[in-house]
Amino acid sequence: MTAAAISARNLRKVYPGSPDVVALADASIDIQDNEFFTLLGPSGCGKTTLLRMIAGFEHPTSGTLTMHGEDLTNLPPYKRPVNTVFQSYALFPHLTVAQNIGFGLEMLGKPKDEIKKTVGEMMELVKMSQMADRQTGQISGGQQQRVALARALAPRPKVLLLDEPLSALDFKLRKDMQLELKRLQTETGITFIFVTHDQEEALTMSDRIAVMSAGTIRQIGGPRDIYDRPAERFVADFIGDTNFVPAQIAANTGNDAQVTLSSGKTVTAKMPEGAALTGKVTLAVRPEHASIGAEAAGLLPGRLSEIVYFGTDTHFHVALDDGTGFVVRSQNRPNETLPFSTGDRISVDFAPGVGQVLRD
Amino acid sequence: MAKRFQIQQMPGFRTIAVVTFVLLYMPIFLLVIYSFNAGTSIAIWEGFSWRWYVSAWDNQQVQEATIRSLVIAFWASAISTTLAVLAALATTRTRKFKGQAAVFAMINQPLMVPEIVTAVALLIFFAMIKVATGYTGLMYLVIAHTAFCIPFAYLPIRARLIGMDLALEQAAADLYAPPFRVFTRITLPQLWPGILAGAMLAFVISLDDVVITEFVKSAGQDTLPTYMLGQLRRVVTPEVNAISTVLLGISVTMVVAFTALSKLKT
């Protein structure tokens, strides 16, 4: 097997000014060729630090970083075949669009006509051909975004780093650019490492996602894995909405377990990988994976406390008898009459294998 | 009809402000107007004339002082701006470093210490050197001016550097530009309005200095301001107005250009 495009081993970063805060705590990660890889987490989780280390703007306190087996750890940014799309775009204000895109090639000492040709292709690729001689201050935010992309892609880097590049765009433009980025990645075949705090963005675009918090990588997996099988409470909570249900493990069969809920009823739930859990655990159940029904029928009895209409779906807030809350989301259908009203005694139900046991 | 209530207005403030502006500019306007007076009075208007400009132009002392002022201002602003660029590069966009407070204190010292104190200190120190070396040339004035011009050149350059997006230089490094090319291709083109602004400020500050020059200069080393200070002891003719008007013109031009430069987008 060939070495990973980017391979980080025990990367650690502690800033000299604040020795008590570990910005990155021994992070290890392998990113494959031609992958759209996303680092997802709240601000301050270390995702940007990791990205900037790959770019070469920060140096790790300890640990190593390799690209296709070659050591990158101590290389300055201008010697790394890696390019970055900055959150602020960082377009050079004193250069034109074309000069910006050609900057990297110029620094690499490419001949003039080759630069011209590549710049032309790049502008074609991001649909900016008409704007070549504009100053960067004269184009819109979305166009600046495209120029920043073209500029970073022009030298054909082995890896493209994107630092929350869509955060400055409005909603509609952001949606378009998400698809555009995915298209560019497929067309160019370059490994994309994408940093975002927006879980939806991560789920839509990525091949794989690493969820980070407090300087640590919590879980790595495909979008479906991360959403359907969160390994920890943090991941389950950060991505999408989740109900946390207290439970007790009755029987552990490896991949699955029989768990007993507060109502005394037992249901099959999935176990996190490689975790030997016993005793009290927490179960994560997505609101759309649960349903409500008559009091005796379901797993968890309670009282319907609130019904909130959302257009596409309706949220049922349930006050369970064990004192916890539970939200059930159900899609709305035309001409539907709700079978329950606020205050009714009801129960929450979910199918075997839907609940996910969390590691902590 | 009742006046509408103005949220931002305070009673009397507008009047005082207008009075302030009038008081601020009236003496300057009169000074300029009487520089064109045909008579010798600075209060009685006797008609328009260029005679005081001509007489100032023909005055050998004024000529020499002007050239001296310009030479000193040129060197002081050129050297102080160069040093300020280096110092600004060293002190911005860096984490807090050991000795930072001391460095800032030294750079800003000419702004904090009363001019008369600096003047006296330089008089004492340079007198020692003059005795030791026998050299009494213009270099003392150039060095003294350079020192007090440094903070004035430093501030706009530093402000420009701080306002500059750090990501720009990182982007250049990311796009394969080694450090020196990052500086020449990205930092310097971005910085030059700040450098020019700093240099102009330093030039004006040097050109206008009275106190330090008065104490540091050797015999026969009058600059335009110290020459004027000497003249004020005597009966003043509109010739001083004429010189003042020219200096005023230089200052106004420089300030307007400086303001325009500082506004240039980073």
Added chain:
Amino acid sequence: MTDSAPPASYATVAEKRASRVRWMLLAPALAVLLFAASGPLLITLVYSMLTPADYGGVIWEPTGDAWFNVFMQRDIFDDTLSWSSAHLSIFWRSVKLSLMTTVGCIIFGFPTAYFIATRPKQQRDMWMLLIIIPFWTNILIRTFAVVELIRNEGTINTLLMWTGLIDEPIQILFTEFSILVGMIYVYLPLMVLPLYASMERLDFSLVEAGYDLYATRMKVLRRIILPLVKPGVIAGSILVFVPSLGAYVTPRVMGGGNQLMIGNLIELQFGQGRNWPLGAALSITLLAIVMVALMAYVRTAGKEGPGHG
């Protein structure tokens, strides 16, 4: 993969290199400043503790006389000690005039800064330019402009005599009052600049909230605007007070040699008086007063500034 032990953390190496480059870049500026600013100041301190020579300069014999003479004097005939009333009255005049200058600058500067800050956004820079232009104009020229206005044969007196209101010119120049007028005129921009900076940031919805909650104009000014722009008032006061205290040109031109301030007293020691150590001691005293004022400012600014939590 290499199997050698990992090198010392590259982050540390990079940090060290950055530090070396930093000091190399700083060295030229610091050298000039050491030579023509900080260094001479230290030598002045040394000079203040030496014996004066007859025609300027010093004899290298340590003595505390200069410092003694800053505040005290010894009677030539009977050797009795007394406060140096001449010096003390000059100190007092300096402090008094500087405080009055500061207050005067607030009286004119506060409404002016407020007026500018409440102009439409695109006009404000133009108004501020009108404040900045005098600020960068030669202090001597501006002082001289005021002199021309108020001297006996100046504009005001000529005008008054011409209208017949007075027969003889009113003596305005060469009084304490004329120094005050000159200093307010010269230092006013130093007050307006920081005041404007803090007023421009003032959130006028707070003023609206004040009126909404039944405050009168005076109450809004005192209870809302003033507390919010207080840092600007303090900064402006310091910026005016400090150079006023060390003023040399304005009192020399406006005071005509008989209304001395500290700056002029210092100069005398290097001219007619020829007592360099005393001049040095007076300079250090002035510097000390200024430093105390600056430190008091840093303290209050630290407390008043936009604090975090």
